[in-house]
Amino acid sequence: MTSVDEPARPNGRIRDAARTQAEILDVATQEFARAGYDGARVDEIAARTRTTKRMIYYYFGGKEQLFTAVLERAYGVIREAEQKLDVEHLDPVAAIRRLAELTFDHHEQHPDFIRLVSIENIHGAEHIAASEKLGRIGSPALDVIRRILAAGQESGLFTADVDAVDLHAMISSFCFFRVSNRHTFGALFGRDLVDPAQREHYRTMLGDMVIAYLTADRATD
Amino acid sequence: MTSVDEPARPNGRIRDAARTQAEILDVATQEFARAGYDGARVDEIAARTRTTKRMIYYYFGGKEQLFTAVLERAYGVIREAEQKLDVEHLDPVAAIRRLAELTFDHHEQHPDFIRLVSIENIHGAEHIAASEKLGRIGSPALDVIRRILAAGQESGLFTADVDAVDLHAMISSFCFFRVSNRHTFGALFGRDLVDPAQREHYRTMLGDMVIAYLTADRATD
């Protein structure tokens, strides 16, 4: 299921640096997501690739840097998706609900990414800190939220004192938890949070929650 | 900082099975939470104990079972805390807010527990599944939520179609995410979700969110 297919070559190996690197990253993503950083095996990653372990060290330098590269690519994917967000033509309430739903969908569709982020948190985000790419590139989604919030607050639809980063945290927490904690939650409470039959239910619940929060009138003290 | 101090014994070792086991569990909890399941080192756990690695295998059988025992004890602590919940004398709105706040506080005070749960999710909750104790002991908090919800729905304060498990998931997701993802979130957005100065802010935000969700009037379609 990798995006690369090879031109029919008799028996030999093809030289294609980009393809080799991409394939290593594909497999490494799966392996790290499956077993965690320390649980992942470099030999196992190599074995599931058309190349050898030698290439992992040739291109990435080591296990640590490979994981960083995996993270960088994974974050790249979501940033790309966020750039395609097109909700600002909607009224603020509909826009926020739509944004929440897209966040919900994206989390559901990328469980490996969720696992990688969980793993990175276990390790204190040290790989993000070590990465130049991931340094501090605020997400496009945040800009979108900022603009919608401003519009909603101006028109008096939204409570005034809500911050974009906090709202992003609120939406993310629900979407993230549902995927990241589905195993323990399911084992303890007997309910599968990612059951396809309940998908619409939770999607609606998230939207309702966020809109209710934004439009509630609170005592300002 | 362990809860056990020894009776002044000249130079010798004291025999105290319970103390030895408790000390192993204390250290193991820290070590697993620090480094993840595969990152944790049995030798390291033993070294930070007044006993030896042999005892870990003597009492627990192996690394796998040790982690399960650590989880069992950690879940026991929160179940104990939940049993002390005393909010049902309040009106439903105040009761739910108080419950949310106590959940918030508990998550903040037990980051190691959060990490253990994250780790267990990476491993598909297989240790919970393997544990007899953790099999399916519904949390006391859930019963409390159930009763408050029923009261709130009866009196017409709360929207009728909200379920206790779902509400528990909603509250937990916010509290859990704030602690579990603080490193990546901080690194990416430059905001520390567990900054003490922001503690009250997020605590209030959680309560506002939950109450707004429960009391909002939604179109029933």
Add this chain to the structure above:
DNA sequence: GCGCTAATGTACGAACTAGTACGTTAGCTA
């Protein structure tokens, strides 16, 4: 076609790590 370099493969090693075989002793009981 020649040569040069990026790309690749093979084989191996040093260090680590979970787990165990075997021996010892504290301290309760009769």
Add this chain to the structure above:
DNA sequence: TAGCTAACGTACTAGTTCGTACATTAGCGC
């Protein structure tokens, strides 16, 4: 106080795992 067993310690091993030294070749530029 003799004896027994739960509790404990030491030393070791078998297998694993990251990483590398060394050898090889594809294919582009000239």
